[in-house]
Amino acid sequence: MTQNNPLLRLEHVSKEYGNQTVLNDVSTTIASGDFVAMVGMSGGGKSTLLRLIAGLESPTNGQVSQQDRIITELNTDSRTMFQDDRLLPWMTVRDNLTFGNHTPQSIEHANDLLARVDLSSFAESYPTDLSGGQKQRVALARALMSHPKLLLLDEPLGALDAFTRRKMQDLILDIWRQEHLTVILVTHDVTEAARMANKVFVIKNHRLAWQEHNALNYPRNNSQAVAAVADDILSQVIA
Ligand SMILES: Nc1ncnc2c1ncn2[C@@H]1O[C@H](COP(=O)(O)OP(=O)(O)OP(=O)(O)O)[C@@H](O)[C@H]1O
Ligand SMILES: [Mg+2]
Known part of the structure; x- marks a missing residue:
């Protein structure tokens, strides 16, 4: 699917709670089959953006649409996995x-x-x-x-040790490929973002400050290549 016909389209999406602006004029597209990593400082609005895509909340301004349908209620094509397992x-x-x-x-x-x-x-x-x-x-x-078509992952691996985390990353990647899923992963771990995603969103000052849409062509099993990309992402977050 091309960017002209994306799975998800965010157009000038803003979210306010009272007089606090949590997301400010976010516009982007996500293609079917993308694996998006979303990174940024705590409190920046990442979970809020996932909730808007899941249809758990509505934007204050702008719109989120999936295959040309505006999301106005619970998005039943999506499932969310949270940091705690909620079993x-x-x-x-x-x-x-x-x-x-x-x-x-x-x-x-x-x-x-x-x-x-x-x-x-x-x-x-x-x-x-x-x-x-x-x-x-x-x-x-x-x-x-x-x-689900769309798997929304809100830091699901944050509490795991490094070995278990790596195995979970590989499992999610296998399932993403085999099930032809579209995945949006919120993570604080820039190495995880570099290792897993083909598209990276950096949320900063409640805006989508940087997006890398190009298929990132570097060998994911080469830890030096992954570390270099992780460094790039980190510098975008803290710049
Ligand atoms: N239901 C709500 N009512 C009021 N304020 C909220 C609500 N949900 C989130 N916020 C505020 O919106 C801001 C962004 O929250 P959000 O959870 O989206 O951040 P985040 O980027 O996911 O942060 P973290 O990395 O710590 O999980 C925070 O200041 C938070 O207090
Ligand atoms: Mg969050």
């Missing part, structure tokens, strides 16, 4: 995915997804029996249950 502790792992829909198809789909995130043997376990990384894998599987 229901009184339900088993599988029930956290099927969520009361115990049809054979739903159970089979849940089992498939649990296999994808390498948690088949934990289907009957409860969230309290899982490690932080395992819980995030359940949360990822749950987010995929409804076959």
Whole structure:
């Protein structure tokens, strides 16, 4: 899909809470299949922008549209994954995915997804029996249950150790490729942004201050190349 026919289009989007401007005149496009990393200082408006795309809130000015439909209510093509896993502790792992829909198809789909995130043997376990990384894998599987087009990731890996985080990054990249998803990942980790995304948004002073739209052609398995791009992103954030 070209930029002339993007999946998402943000046009002069502003968001105010009372007299506080949280997002100011943000315009951009996101193509189907993009992997966008969004970085910026704390409080800059990144989560707010995700919530506007998810249809959880409405802009004060401007509009967000998906395939030419203005988003005015919950965007059912999207699923959001948060920093905390938000699993229901009184339900088993599988029930956290099927969520009361115990049809054979739903159970089979849940089992498939649990296999994808390498948690088949934990289907009957409860969230309290899982490690932080395992819980995030359940949360990822749950987010995929409804076959979303758009996966919104609000710092989902922030609480994980470096090894688990790297494995989760690879899992998300595999799923992004295999499911032909469009992903928007908010992260404080510029190396994570450089390693994963093909498009980077820097939010600064409540504006979209920098966007790198070019397919970033550098080998993602070359840590020096990734570190150089991460440095570029960091200098855009703090400049
Ligand atoms: N529902 C709300 N009501 C009032 N103010 C809000 C609300 N949601 C967010 N804000 C304010 O909007 C600003 C931006 O918040 P947001 O959560 O979007 O930032 P962020 O870039 O995601 O920050 P962080 O990196 O710390 O998660 C903050 O000053 C926050 O206090
Ligand atoms: Mg946030």
